Amino acid sequence: MFPGSVLSYKDVKEWIQSCEACQDLEQTQRKETFMSHEVPERAWENFGCNLYSYHSKDYLITVCYMFNFREFDRYQVQNYN
16 A cells, blocks of 8 residues: 555545544544644745554654645664663
């Protein structure tokens, strides 16, 4: 499902729509109030990140709020004992 380290919005949306657990949770989660933010003047001046796992693989999504550009990267957690 994840070709390389780049996902399109369409890929993520289709995956969520086909995910049974996602559909069950969607019915039980209440909608949150929309909170807008100011559009920054420069690229990457304001951005957001999120970590998630899919099929035992870890990913980081980073979003630039100026251009609504999304970057998906796979990463591996290092265990140092």
